Amino acid sequence: MTVAVSYTVDGAADAPVVVLSNSLGATRAMWDPQVPALAERYRVVTYDTRGHGESPAPKGPYTLDDLTDDLVALLDEVGAERAHVAGLSLGGMTAMRLAARNPERVHRLALLCTSAKADPQAYLDRAVAARSGGTAPLAPVVVSRWLTPTYAAEHPDLVARLEAMIAGSDDEGYAACCEVVAGLDLREDLARITAPTLVVSGAEDPALPPEHQRLIADGIRGAELVTVSPGAHLANLERTLEVTGALLGHFDSAGGTR
Ligand SMILES: O=C(O)CC1=CCC(=O)O1
Numbered sequence: 095m096t097v098a099v100s101y102t103v104d105g106a107a108d109a110p111v112v113v114l115s116n117s118l119g120a121t122r123a124m125w126d127p128q129v130p131a132l133a134e135r136y137r138v139v140t141y142d143t144r145g146h147g148e149s150p151a152p153k154g155p156y157t158l159d160d161l162t163d164d165l166v167a168l169l170d171e172v173g174a175e176r177a178h179v180a181g182l183s184l185g186g187m188t189a190m191r192l193a194a195r196n197p198e199r200v201h202r203l204a205l206l207c208t209s210a211k212a213d214p215q216a217y218l219d220r221a222v223a224a225r226s227g228g229t230a231p232l233a234p235v236v237v238s239r240w241l242t243p244t245y246a247a248e249h250p251d252l253v254a255r256l257e258a259m260i261a262g263s264d265d266e267g268y269a270a271c272c273e274v275v276a277g278l279d280l281r282e283d284l285a286r287i288t289a290p291t292l293v294v295s296g297a298e299d300p301a302l303p304p305e306h307q308r309l310i311a312d313g314i315r316g317a318e319l320v321t322v323s324p325g326a327h328l329a330n331l332e333r334t335l336e337v338t339g340a341l342l343g344h345f346d347s348a349g350g351t352r
């Protein structure tokens with residue numbers, strides 16, 4: 095069943111729409127470094143994937159199609175027949191499924207630090223851990239993959255905020271989203287994606303290293319691959335200027351059409 099996700103809109107009401115989809119354990123706040131620049135030219139919609147932030151967390155299991163249905167419902171809710179869609183990690187998985195399944199809803203696609211097929215056991219184990227012990231004990235090790243060690247050491251306040259984000263995720267919602275990651279295989283979706291696509295890798299991403307994004311870029315016709323360094327799993331936080339610039343360049347290439 096579709097969930098009405100919690101969302102925020104920034105930017106002019108008549109501007110082309112950009113939707114940003116968060117990663118596992120994060121909230122829409124993960125896009126804070128990107129929103130101000132994007133909102134100068136776009137109507138930017140950020141949302142919390144179900145099980146995260148202020149969105150409902152129904153009992154699992156969830157499927158990737160459930161998360162994609164939520165995104166379609168959000169596009170309907172904000173009146174966007176078509177949007178530029180960017181997602182990081184789990185958000186990128188949702189964006190890929192949307193672009194493959196509902197190509198008429200996606201104008202341009204941006205896939206950051208994501209994968210078409212992740213290691214199932216790691217995420218099944220994490221789902222068990224989240225259900226038994228909650229998300230808080232998982233936060234330090236997960237966040238240690240989100241930033242490079244040097245950047246994390248220089249930004250302890252950011253590390254604390256990110257750990258609090260994970261700890262704030264609903265235990266069942268987080269676990270059910272881990273199982274989505276464990277169960278998905280988007281490799282056959284890639285050839286069905288027709289939206290012009292930008293793929294972004296963090297060169298030092300230990301969670302989903304660059305070979306995952308290489309596979310995606312090789313599978314989507316005409317996709318452009320950009321690698322930022324130093325950058326880990328939440329490369330948009332550490333390489334703010336490069337990632338924001340790459341997103342703007344990609345969406346602006348559409349020439350302001352909706
Ligand atoms: O949480 C992680 O370790 C990496 C990840 C997989 C999907 C996602 O959104 O983050």
